[in-house]
Amino acid sequence: MRMDVYNKDILRWTTRIPHLGRLDHPQVSAARTSRICGSRLTAEAVLDAGKITDFAQEVKACALGQASAAIVGQNVIGLDAVTLADVHHRFSDMLKGAAPDFPEPWAGLAVLAPVRDYPGRHGSVMLPFEVLTDLFEAAG
Numbered sequence: 001m002r003m004d005v006y007n008k009d010i011l012r013w014t015t016r017i018p019h020l021g022r023l024d025h026p027q028v029s030a031a032r033t034s035r036i037c038g039s040r041l042t043a044e045a046v047l048d049a050g051k052i053t054d055f056a057q058e059v060k061a062c063a064l065g066q067a068s069a070a071i072v073g074q075n076v077i078g079l080d081a082v083t084l085a086d087v088h089h090r091f092s093d094m095l096k097g098a099a100p101d102f103p104e105p106w107a108g109l110a111v112l113a114p115v116r117d118y119p120g121r122h123g124s125v126m127l128p129f130e131v132l133t134d135l136f137e138a139a140g
Helices: 008-013 063-073 081-095 107-117 119-139
Strands: 028-033 040-048 051-060
Touching (some): 008 063, 028 119, 051 063, 081 119
Antiparallel strands (some): 040 051
16 A cells, blocks of 8 residues: 555544544434444434534544544534535545545545545545434434
């Protein structure tokens, strides 16, 4: 694996994962594990009017999964299902080879563009999107 996928910008994110831990009274919870690499993300949330108002996550993942969880986590409060679906789609397109195209405040996701060359790592960086989708589905 080339070192550009574990560059200093990605590695910096691994130390900035927000909302670590558990909530005292979560409304919904979800967990996902990447079948390929074993990375795991567990999240809990409280939603009001379709938006996340409180959030916590436990991240047991490689550096790439940690970076993804950190970038997504910094934008999770106030997130609604429509915005999540849009950003998830843009992120998936980037992993398939499209140029990064993220609205603010999601532009930080572009740092994960080198992961596109490593399909075995896609599962780890997609975990935050999958878990958040599960949270919204669980909330109805």
